[in-house]
Amino acid sequence: MDDLLAEFIAETREMLEASGGEIVAWEADPTDRARIDTIFRFVHTVKGNCGFFDFPRLAKLSHAAEDALADCRAGRREADAALVTAVLAIIDRIAAMVDAIEAGEEFPEGGDEALVAALDVSRETLPEDEPGQVKAGSNPPLHAPADTLLEQTGDSIAPARRAEAAAAQRTIRLPVELLDRVMSGVSDMVLARNDLAHRLRQAGNQPTIDGPFERLTAILTDVRDAITRMRMQRIETLFGVLPRLVRDLSAELGKQVMVDCDGGDVELDREMIETIRDPLTHLIRNAIDHGIEPPSARLAQGKREIGLLAIAARQSGNTIAIVISDDGRGLDEEKIAAKAIATGLITAAERAHMSRDKLLNLIFEPGFSTAETVSNVSGRGVGLDVVRQNLERVGGSIKVTSQPGRGTQFALQIPLTLSIIAGLTVETGGQRFAIPQSYVEEIVQASPAALEFTRMGEAALVTFRGNRIPCLMLAEVLALGEEADAARELTLVLLRLASGDLFALVVDRIHSHGDLVVKPLAPAVMKSGLYAGSTLLDDGQPVLLLDVTSIAAQHDLVSDGRARVLQPLEDETAATADAAPRAMLFTDCGGRRSAVRLELVQRIETTTTAALDRSGGQVRAVIDGVILPLVGLGDTPPPEGKLRLLRLGDGACELLHAVREVEDAVELTGALVAVPEDPLVEALTLVEGQPVALIDAHALFARHGAAPEPLGKRPRCVLPESEWARSILAPLVKAAGYEIVAEADPEAREAVTIMSEDTFEAAEALGRVPAGPVIRLRDHPEERRGAKSIYRYDREALIAALAAARTAGDPRP
Amino acid sequence: MSELLVVIQIAGRRCALSAHDVKSVIELGAVTPVPRTPDFIAGIAALRSQTLTVIDCRRALGLPAAEGPTDDRAAVVASGGHAYALMVDAIEDITTAAGEPGQVPGGFGPEWSRIATGMIETMTGPALLIDLAALIAGPDGQRGEIEAAA
Numbered sequence: 030m031d032d033l034l035a036e037f038i039a040e041t042r043e044m045l046e047a048s049g050g051e052i053v054a055w056e057a058d059p060t061d062r063a064r065i066d067t068i069f070r071f072v073h074t075v076k077g078n079c080g081f082f083d084f085p086r087l088a089k090l091s092h093a094a095e096d097a098l099a100d101c102r103a104g105r106r107e108a109d110a111a112l113v114t115a116v117l118a119i120i121d122r123i124a125a126m127v128d129a130i131e132a133g134e135e136f137p138e139g140g141d142e143a144l145v146a147a148l149d150v151s152r153e154t155l156p157e158d159e160p161g162q163v164k165a166g167s168n169p170p171l172h173a174p175a176d177t178l179l180e181q182t183g184d185s186i187a188p189a190r191r192a193e194a195a196a197a198q199r200t201i202r203l204p205v206e207l208l209d210r211v212m213s214g215v216s217d218m219v220l221a222r223n224d225l226a227h228r229l230r231q232a233g234n235q236p237t238i239d240g241p242f243e244r245l246t247a248i249l250t251d252v253r254d255a256i257t258r259m260r261m262q263r264i265e266t267l268f269g270v271l272p273r274l275v276r277d278l279s280a281e282l283g284k285q286v287m288v289d290c291d292g293g294d295v296e297l298d299r300e301m302i303e304t305i306r307d308p309l310t311h312l313i314r315n316a317i318d319h320g321i322e323p324p325s326a327r328l329a330q331g332k333r334e335i336g337l338l339a340i341a342a343r344q345s346g347n348t349i350a351i352v353i354s355d356d357g358r359g360l361d362e363e364k365i366a367a368k369a370i371a372t373g374l375i376t377a378a379e380r381a382h383m384s385r386d387k388l389l390n391l392i393f394e395p396g397f398s399t400a401e402t403v404s405n406v407s408g409r410g411v412g413l414d415v416v417r418q419n420l421e422r423v424g425g426s427i428k429v430t431s432q433p434g435r436g437t438q439f440a441l442q443i444p445l446t447l448s449i450i451a452g453l454t455v456e457t458g459g460q461r462f463a464i465p466q467s468y469v470e471e472i473v474q475a476s477p478a479a480l481e482f483t484r485m486g487e488a489a490l491v492t493f494r495g496n497r498i499p500c501l502m503l504a505e506v507l508a509l510g511e512e513a514d515a516a517r518e519l520t521l522v523l524l525r526l527a528s529g530d531l532f533a534l535v536v537d538r539i540h541s542h543g544d545l546v547v548k549p550l551a552p553a554v555m556k557s558g559l560y561a562g563s564t565l566l567d568d569g570q571p572v573l574l575l576d577v578t579s580i581a582a583q584h585d586l587v588s589d590g591r592a593r594v595l596q597p598l599e600d601e602t603a604a605t606a607d608a609a610p611r612a613m614l615f616t617d618c619g620g621r622r623s624a625v626r627l628e629l630v631q632r633i634e635t636t637t638t639a640a641l642d643r644s645g646g647q648v649r650a651v652i653d654g655v656i657l658p659l660v661g662l663g664d665t666p667p668p669e670g671k672l673r674l675l676r677l678g679d680g681a682c683e684l685l686h687a688v689r690e691v692e693d694a695v696e697l698t699g700a701l702v703a704v705p706e707d708p709l710v711e712a713l714t715l716v717e718g719q720p721v722a723l724i725d726a727h728a729l730f731a732r733h734g735a736a737p738e739p740l741g742k743r744p745r746c747v748l749p750e751s752e753w754a755r756s757i758l759a760p761l762v763k764a765a766g767y768e769i770v771a772e773a774d775p776e777a778r779e780a781v782t783i784m785s786e787d788t789f790e791a792a793e794a795l796g797r798v799p800a801g802p803v804i805r806l807r808d809h810p811e812e813r814r815g816a817k818s819i820y821r822y823d824r825e826a827l828i829a830a831l832a833a834a835r836t837a838g839d840p841r842p
Numbered sequence: 843m844s845e846l847l848v849v850i851q852i853a854g855r856r857c858a859l860s861a862h863d864v865k866s867v868i869e870l871g872a873v874t875p876v877p878r879t880p881d882f883i884a885g886i887a888a889l890r891s892q893t894l895t896v897i898d899c900r901r902a903l904g905l906p907a908a909e910g911p912t913d914d915r916a917a918v919v920a921s922g923g924h925a926y927a928l929m930v931d932a933i934e935d936i937t938t939a940a941g942e943p944g945q946v947p948g949g950f951g952p953e954w955s956r957i958a959t960g961m962i963e964t965m966t967g968p969a970l971l972i973d974l975a976a977l978i979a980g981p982d983g984q985r986g987e988i989e990a991a992a
Binding site: 217220458460507508509548549550551552553554556557559560563564565569570571572573 | 872874875876877878879880883886887888890892893895922924926978979980
């Protein structure tokens with residue numbers, strides 16, 4: 030919602046600036062039709078946009094101005110100086126209000142009526158003297174009349190506020206070509222830096238040069254990031270408005286539709302997003318209006334009442350694939366054929382020889398519309414032919430596939446003139462290749478046996494999460510020879526196509542992943558159909574970007590019609606599995622950035638070092654009266670004081686992981702790269718460009734996990750009967766993990782007993798020394814006669830004694 | 843006509859490229875091979891932030907690859923919006939054309955005729971003027987076009 034509002038403000042302000050010149054020209058000649066049209070469009074747009082938001086005053090003002098200008102356009106009224114003045118006053122008021130909205134302030138009440146009335150006054154009485162209010166003799170400046178009106182309504186502060194707000198957010202528009210030039214300049218700079226780095230390394234350590242060089246590197250990285258962001262926008266900004274659109278449309282049409290957007294993190298040119306906005310909206314309207322049946326019809330056909338509309342975006346080199354699929358009634362082949370013959374697109378003879386696919390794609394021909402009744406929603410004379418035209422204008426394409434009664438899929442392909450994509454670099458046959466990250470579902474490293482790798486004729490299959498997945502060997506795809514070693518571990522990259530199909534690609538090694546600037550390839554190379562472009566690695570080495578869709582198509586792994594909506598029931602469970610795993614990001618005690626899967630994190634705890642116990646190499650800590658194994662402390666003893674802990678649990682066992690700092694919960698969208706060298710690390714991944722070690726929870730629990738000690742098993746302690754013991758000693762003992770029991774309690778037999786020296790002596794004399802360990806306290810700091818007693822305020826010694834007593838009395842090994 | 847020409851050697855023959863087409867002459871560093879492409883594409887190489895498609899000129903003519911060492915320099919040319927690096931036997935000189943390209947009786951032989959505009963007299967002797975687009979299309983280029991047209 031905030032995004033929408035910011036867009037509204039930016040758009041309004043942009044139009045205000047653009048119409049500035051028009052306003053001046055209009056003032057000079059109020060009857061100029063072209064100017065009236067421009068300003069009419071402005072107030073009309075503002076009025077329209079206001080409808081989305083709750084700005085009744087803005088709507089009212091723009092509506093009044095629009096009415097007046099519409100009268101002029103229709104010739105019902107003459108535009109004159111008075112009207113110009115009144116309209117300008119309204120435009121200024123709109124500007125002031127937009128500033129106030131942006132600043133989040135309340136715009137002063139009142140005054141609107143006077144402005145609106147000024148419009149009507151000028152209409153009815155044409156008061157010739159009104160411009161006379163402007164200081165006589167002066168060449169009337171642009172805003173003088175408007176300001177006069179504003180002053181009349183007691184609102185002279187508005188311009189000042191406007192200047193203030195404008196300073197807060199300033200934007201300029203730049204030609205994209207200029208950005209391209211800057212971008213390639215920065216790319217060249219990065220390569221020059223890398224070359225320099227290489228030479229510096231050869232020359233050995235040179236402290237005087239290394240410092241500034243490091244700084245240069247950091248600056249370059251920043252600049253590159255900034256430039257990259259300049260052009261790109263996540264397709265999310267487009268997807269964000271869709272749920273609302275779908276909701277409104279389905280409500281209007283009496284249908285129930287659930288929308289599922291996937292791939293919102295695909296980035297593309299801002300310009301391109303604008304270009305596909307309308308086609309996409311149109312296709313969605315179409316799907317809801319014509320595709321998805323009313324709930325009763327769906328139920329009658331054994332479908333779920335709620336229709337599913339899925340929109341998925343994938344990036345592949347220089348193209349973005351967007352698939353819009355519904356599980357509605359599908360396209361009616363016969364109806365399309367009849368219509369096409371009726372409108373003369375094809376002849377009956379041609380029809381007889383047409384494949385279903387070809388026939389369906391006739392719906393994009395100009396002048397084609399199958400809806401019998403033109404509905405309010407999708408039939409506004411804008412047909413699918415316009416959608417196709419719009420896409421083709423930017424070099425894109427659209428295709429439709431459909432199964433009767435099961436659904437329709439529209440597949441859009443949109444090019445990117447220049448694109449930066451997140452890519453994964455893999456190695457096969459000693460050569461590196463890049464794969465667009467958006468396809469990568471998962472990276473798996475396992476033995477062929479674990480994956481049930483089987484050869485079925487020429488094809489290969491693996492079993493992963495219970496599904497048989499077709500598997501391609503990249504070395505074979507690229508004819509790089511080298512027979513795969515049957516015993517060796519397989520590194521699989523699971524790729525999901527925009528059509529929803531999943532397949533695995535076997536590579537030798539995973540290298541890294543990062544942002545890649547995709548460059549086009551020469552036609553002779555593109556002809557192979559294997560590559561989508563090339564990119565330069567940081568060391569300046571060119572790397573080929575694989576065209577995943579095309580490779581899959583060459584191996585018949587793409588099933589046009591099999592979109593995700595066709596398995597709605599399986600999808601529900603799959604959807605949760607498909608969601609990016611979430612993890613808790615933290616800095617461990619060694620300063621390394623790590624993450625642990627969020628499902629494992631029970632709580633974040635804070636404890637004191639006093640609650641720690643190191644016995645037998647295993648550190649334990651007491652949290653809420655439960656003793657749990659503590660890991661992650663490292664070799665360095667923790668600093669005295671507070672300690673942050675993550676409490677991890679697998680359902681049965683719990684353990685604590687010491688952290689220096691808890692950062693945030695994040696989505697692990699990056700690829701997980703296995704790290705076989707470190708058994709406690711499941712994988713390395715990237716979070717916001719920084720490497721993060723994902724803790725291997727299985728190894729952790731296998732090594733350290735312990736079922737939590739239930740409350741009843743806590744060591745017990747019997748305290749002396751005194752106010753001091755109850756109020757001062759008891760909290761300390763409890764913090765050390767003990768349960769306080771009364772002496773008479775039968776459980777007290779094994780308990781640690783704390784008693785004063787004197788009491789102990791008395792008990793000893795009477796032969797009634799407690800069975801369990803005893804900690805003797807004395808009242809004076811000085812030790813007496815070498816007795817084993819602790820001064821009652823010697824905290825450290827007391828805690829140590831309690832810990833020692835627990836180890837001694839610990840029922841566990 | 844005093845067009846500037848870059849004189850190169852392909853398979854031991856003197857050839858000429860229009861200096862207008864030659865963007866630069868570079869030391870060819872590491873070339874990344876491109877699997878599953880025609881063999882006259884030696885691979886891709888990087889020139890600053892640009893990717894060059896490296897063409898082995900001998901193979902583009904349909905001749906066997908060079909046995910001896912070739913020039914480690916390559917001519918960078920642009921064609922159809924893409925940049926190519928031409929691997930040649932040697933890059934000799936820059937010279938001036940001394941006439942219009944013409945044909946010789948009997949032709950240059952099928953491979954050479956395909957990629958040559960004609961013979962051109964230069965200040966340093968005659969050379970075969972190369973048709974860049976035909977050279978880059980490779981030995982199968984024409985056949986491919988015929989197939990596409992059919």
